[in-house]
Amino acid sequence: KAGVTQTPRYLIKTRGQQVTLSCSPISGHRSVSWYQQTPGQGLQFLFEYFSETQRNKGNFPGRFSGRQFSNSRSEMNVSTLELGDSALYLCASSLEEAGNTIYFGEGSWLTVV
């Protein structure tokens, strides 16, 4: 079955713009999480959505937001982009059961110039 799919894979934005990234989870997975990966800070949790509700939130400013749709697909948005937002943004999905594995997508590479 298809894995976690993220679009777009690569994008370049200008400082001050906004960006929307999309994630399609594995079929049947209702939990979707987002992470930011940078060389300096490593992998940091942004937020998790489950059944269209934000269940967990990391320590990122309000410029970072997300949502989940009824089909479990998720989007994250970053407004007023800063140079420091340049990163690999990873989406992960999982089933809601004990012992669940969390599967990651290939990520969206965002460069802010």
Add this chain to the structure above:
Amino acid sequence: AQSVSQHNHHVILSEAASLELGCNYSYGGTVNLFWYVQYPGQHLQLLLKYFSGDPLVKGIKGFEAEFIKSKFSFNLRKPSVQWSDTAEYFCAVKLTGGGNKLTFGTGTQLKVEL
């Protein structure tokens, strides 16, 4: 605050050498533990996970890890590494009952030389 520590940031080994990567966590509750691997240019892949039961867990590609609760550790091991094991390795922790929020260590870059 919850945290995960990986002690080795860069490791260089020759093929056939044994590998052990350290991981310690700081959490107050019951945890689930994971090791993920990121090969160059590829996405994060799960190597192995611990949820309960036997503290020695076996994963893919000959990797194993041992959960030592008293030491808050979950070290990754492989008896004999191969050049293809060159990658970055991440330890991650999730609180049980806390949704699917993973806290990652800073990663260990492993280079295996021929």
